[in-house]
Amino acid sequence: MCGIVGYIGPRDTQEVLLDGLEKLEYRGYDSAGIAILADHHISVEKHRGELANLRNALAKHPLKGHIGIGHTRWATHGQPSDQNAHPHLGPEGKIAVVHNGIIENYQYLKDTYLQGHTFKSQTDTEVVAHLIEMFYDGDLFAAVQRTLAVVTGSYALVVMCVDDPDELIVTRKNSPLVIGLGEGENFIASDVPAMLAYTRRCIYLESGELARVYRDKVVVTDLAGNVQKNIVDEIEWDAQSAEKGGYPHFMIKEIYEQIATFQQVLSGRIHADHVELENIDLSKEEVERWDKIYIVACGTAYHAGLVGKTILEKTLRIPVFVEVASEFRYRDPMIDENTLVIVISQSGETADTLEGAREAKAAGAKVLAITNVVGSSIARESDMVVYLWAGPEISVASTKAYTSMLIALYLIGFYFGDLAGRVDLRKEQETLRALEKLPEQAAEILEQDRIQQIVDIAKEYVDVEDLFYIGRGMDWAVVQEGALKLKEISYIHAEAYAAGELKHGTLALISNKTPVISVALQEKTFDKTMSNTEEMLSRMMDENGDISGARVLVVVKEGHKPISDKIHHVIEIPDCPDFISPVLAAIPLQLIAYFTALERGCNIDKPRNLAKSVTVE
Ligand code: F6R
Secondary structure, three states: EEEOOOOEOOHHHHHHHHHHHHHHHHHHOEEEEEEEEEOOOEEEEEEEOOOOHHHHHHHHOOOOEEEEEEEOOOOOOOOOOOOOOOOOOOOOOOOOEEEEEEEHHHHHHHHOOOOOOOOOOOOOOOHHHHHHHHOOOHHHHHHHHHHHHHOOHHHHEEEEOOOOOOEEEEEEEEOOOOOOOOOEEEEEEHHHHHHHHOOOOOEOOOOOOOOEEEOOOEEEEEEOOOOOOOOEEEEEOOOOHHHHHOOHHHHHHHHHHHHHHHHHHHHOOOOOOEOOOOOOOOHHHHHHHEEEEEEEEEEEHHHHHHHHHHHHHHHOOOEEEEEEEEHOOOOOOOOOOOOOEEEEEOOOHHHHHHHHHHHHOOOOOOEEEEEEEOOOOOHHHOOOEEEEEOOOOOOOOOHHHHHHHHHHHHHHHHHHHHHHOOOOHHHHHHHHHHHHHHHHHHHHHHHHHHHHHHHHHOOOOOOOEEEEEEEEEHHHHHHHHHHHHHHHHHOEEEEEEHHHHHHHOOOHHOOOOEEEEEEEEHHHHHHHHHHHHHHHHHHEEEOOOOOOOOOOEEEEOOOOOOOOOOOOOEEEEEEOOOOHHHHHHHHHHHHHHHHHHHHOOOOOOOOOOOOOOOOOO
């Protein structure tokens, strides 16, 4: 996620801004910049790459002044570049803006309000700077209000104006923003680490609020301009836990972030009855020509592909093959111009996946990338890209990127399925409405009492050596990711099996030492999965029918109780169509892995032997 800073006060503004940006580096970024206002002029310095590039440039010609804004950018619209870096200016350089989030209707705003405007960047943010400057008639606050009235999307914004050197205007909707309170000075940041060196008193701006930030006061208002009561909080975190938003690990922070990332990946892509995807320009004929799809990926992204197989076969009615990237390229797969190859990669830099994309292109296939990193190698070398907009994922174990990959696959499935005229439109409507409910349903799963249930279950796994996951169909795909998560961070051996396949050999391994996690979210196979779970239960019993030791846990939808009373734990996920249940099912499995690893005292964010980005083959 982008990082925002702002300052007004007597200190060396450049140093305060750079220091704040440095404290936000952990959030990940691809470029950085600052703007400082002095003598009726806004000076901007911004550079692609490390903050050091910006520092070096400023060392040569420092910017002086007592009011300024700064930004570290994580690209969403437009490649990482000097031009696309923030701050962005209005056409006459009167207004400077930094922004975190996504302006969903930026194209509409350009076409409707800003015809004839020339833009220096490809960003959605520059549109906001132009709009504010266009609406500005001497009242900055009113210009921001008028802009917010026509903008849709998520944002944290800080606005500075040449004619108003004593005030910064900030606002936010669904993106974080904090105002730090000093004596005769005030600070703005998207996250508290940026201001901890200066103050521990802060105002957390509510979504939909604005604030006028002066040196000696802060006035918070609602959108209509009605003044709100300032609620001042005391920051108690140390610098390290502040980086993690108060969570003990990035992994759990990122698990919680899914409430927002579900929203982000959907942002601006669902329109009443259909899906729109930017960066894709294909005709009906081209899509109709495809006779098969390959999904190529590694690890967690491969597991997303396994769910994608069911999604795309249902929406496009053509065969889909999912391949581990390191195998794919050496297999001489049957690819030609009638094949779509989808490569999935959070980082966009995984060497095996990148090589898979290259092979596929060389064989004449169209290559569509699903990735989180704008401008990554895989994004650049593919014909089309769907970005996850999940923000940087710092924990080695992938969580929020995985669920965003799943949601992206639903969007892609409906987009192409519609183009080819193969989608059941009633089903599409039902699924799109259900996808829109996912953020609030994720929040339900992450409520404290549900978390406590998982914390208690995880305690039972502390000394376990082997654990089995079972499921059928999409549930089988889901448990493969659940097992990988547990293996990589808790170091417990876990196996994921197609529930109906156990009896062909693996059942021999089941005893009262092997706990079982059974996921049963598909109506069609619910009874069958329950029978398979019972088969396992009976292998765990002693001669009196008692089970001592290992436990059985089932994950079901609300109201779908398992038949056997021997089952020890039932985790319920909120009701949703079976087709999209993998997204919600992922969360309890991530939590089981997290809390088990926590109980076992593992190095959760940096598990042994693993790296976040695997750039070797
Ligand atoms: C597991 C994990 C890895 C990655 C894999 C591919 O939690 O993160 O299995 O999914 O290394 O990485 P990307 O998606 O960056 O290509």
